[in-house]
Amino acid sequence: MRRDASSGSAWASRPRYAPADFVTLLWRERFLMAAVFAVLFVLGMAAAFSMKTTxxxxxxxxxxxxxxxxxxxxxxxxxxxxxxxxxxxxxxxxxxxxxxxxxxxxxxxxxxxxxxxxxxxxxxxxxxxxxxxxxxxxxxxxxxxxxxxxxxxxxxxxxxxxxxxxxxxxxxxxxxxxxxxxxxxxxxxDSSSPVLEQQRLAFESRLAAADAAYEDFLNMNRIGDFVAEKASLSQLQAQIEQQKFQVEAQLQDRTGRLSALDRQFAQVSPEVGLYRDVNPAGADKLVELKVQREDLLSRYKPDARPVQELDAQIAHMERAVAEGRTRGDSARRFGVNPVYQTLQTEKIQLASEVAALRQQQAALAGQLEQVLQRRLRLAELEPRFQALSLDRDVLQANVRDFAVKEEQSRAAQQIAAQTNDNIRIVARALPPTKGSSLKKPVAMLALLFAGFTALCVGLVRMYLRPGLPTPRAAARTLDLPVLASARLKQA
Incomplete structure (x- = not known):
């Protein structure tokens, strides 16, 4: 019995309910639930009616x-x-x-x-x-x-x-x-116009310093235009070398001609006969003998001894004339040989030309050496010049680019300040004729919240009541049949 009593007390602490018991038990809490529902519903409706129409x-x-x-x-x-x-x-x-x-x-x-x-x-x-x-x-x-x-x-x-x-x-x-x-x-x-202007001014300041360094470099080395001077020196060197080659060729030609003239000059006589008179005594003698023969023929026969002797003399004279033994000069005149004079004049001219060409060759060699030294000096200065020129070119390009961007930015700002082509207001707002309010949604939420809260309060109150509320709950909880039940007597 003691064990049963302890078991009964444990069962009594955990009542077992059926779905049918909830209606009865919640009905017992109807006044509490109604009070909670009424308070919450009134508050919710007050909140709902406080909502204003928008x-x-x-x-x-x-x-x-x-x-x-x-x-x-x-x-x-x-x-x-x-x-x-x-x-x-x-x-x-x-x-x-x-x-x-x-x-x-x-x-x-x-x-x-x-x-x-x-x-x-x-x-x-x-x-x-x-x-x-x-x-x-x-x-x-x-x-x-x-x-x-x-x-x-x-x-x-x-x-x-x-x-x-x-x-x-x-x-x-x-x-x-x-x-x-x-x-x-x-x-x-684009709010970068002031920044672009500041950057442009900074580049202009650096460009001025680069220009000053560039001018100092040119003045210090006595250069007007580095690129033009370099090109002109290259062209001048080519011209001098060409002239030098031409002078050397002319010098060799004049020297060769002068050597040939020297050899020819030794073979030419300085004097030459201008004219001579030939002595015609042999011919005259032959004519005289022929005249004598004709005279003898007038007295003698052709075979006479005087005629034959005279014929022998005529024959002998004719052979002497034919062989030139009777020829001689009666007078002769000599003068300066014109060929010798021509050769001498040409030799003098060639000698002077050779001397001039040698001087010209020496002058061209000196000029070529000067040009070569100047070109070597420019080649030595070219890295510095290239660095200064590159700095100037880069800074000039930056100044130009930033000036263009500055103007473009300023123009874009002015255009943007006057128009918004990419943003269009499709429909402007008109005063609405129909308002909206949260009264109905809040009222419905208040009703549902009040009912749910009242039900929860009733369930909590039902579970918190001590004892066994119904005979059926007692029978299920104690696992014993309930034979009778009596109402609670009022105190």
Whole structure:
């Protein structure tokens, strides 16, 4: 029996319920549940009826790729022209639309009294610290009532704003879009013009120093134009070498001719006979003998001895004349040989030409040596000149590039300040005619929450009651049949 009693006490601490018992047990807690339900439902309905009607205004913005999203490197051409995809552009424009600075500009433009009159009244009598808190509260309220929606692969941004006053809702949203068009220019606009100008001025200063070093280098080495002088020296050297070769060829020619003249000059007589008179005595004698023969023939016969002797003399004379034994000069004159004079004149001219050519050869050799030394000096100075020229060229190119970029940046800013071609307001906000309120949703939530809370309270109260509430629960808990039950007697 003791064991059964202990078992009974353990069973009594853990009552076992059936589904049918819950209705009976919860009915016992109906007053507590009704009180909890009534209190929570009244509070929920009070909260629901405190909800005010708001009027949502909507607008939409078309966003396209613009010049401000095209990458322009500050220096060089790496990745020039790179552009983000459309989703990145939409995301950046959405962030600009939702920035706190833009909301602050809207509040400052319209005034706190036009948007939130209650906060404006508090702001008028608040201290500076409290005023900052009130402005923060206004920005938070503006952010809570502002809705920005986007869709993938769609260049449209939908913007909505809720306010108690429909006119204020449309006014705030349109003002937000107008300030957005201005604000985004400052965010996305190229603000590098001052930086470009400073960089350009720095390069110009370095270029002036490089020019001064370049001029000092030229003046110190007495060079007018390094490249032109180098080219002219190369051309001059080629000309001098060509002249030298020509002079050497002429010198060899004149020297050879002079040697030949020297050999010919030894073989030519300085004097030559100008004319001579031939003595005709033999011929005259022959004629005289023939005349005598004819005279003898007039007296003698041809075979007479005197005629034959005379014929013998004539024959002998004819042989002497024919053999030239009777020929002789009666007078002869000599003079200077013109060939000798010509050879002598040509020899003198050739000798003078040879001397002149040798002097010219020596002069050309000296000039060639000077040109060669000058070229060697320029070759020695060329690395320094190339370094100075490279510095000047690079700095000039940088100055030119930064000047062009500065002008382009300034022009882009001016164009961006006057137009927003890639951002178009598709639909401006109009004052809404239909408002929205959370009264019904809050009332339904209050009803459901009050009923659920009351049920939970009833269940908790049911489980916390001591004892066995029903005979069936006692029978299941004690595993004993219940023969009878009596009502609890009132005290």
């Amino acid at each position: 009027y949502p205004a909507y607008a939409s913005v078309l966003v396209r790729l613009g010049q401000e999203y095209v990458y322009e490197p500050r220096a060089g051409d790496a990745a020039r022209g790179a552009v983000p995809d459309s989703d990145q552009v939409i995301q950046s424009e959405t962030e600009i639309l939702g920035s706190a600075q833009l909301k602050d500009k809207v509040i400052q433009r319209l005034g706190l009294a036009r948007i939130y009159p209650e906060l404006a009244k508090k702001y008028a009598t608040a201290k500076p610290d409290e005023q900052r808190e009130i402005m923060g509260a206004a920005q938070r309220a503006l952010e809570q009532n502002l809705a920005i929606e986007t869709a993938p692969d769609t260049p449209i941004i939908r913007v909505g704003f809720k306010h108690r006053d429909p006119q204020s809702a449309a006014l705030v949203l349109n003002t937000l879009l107008e300030e957005y068009l201005i604000f985004r220019q400052g965010i996305l606009g």
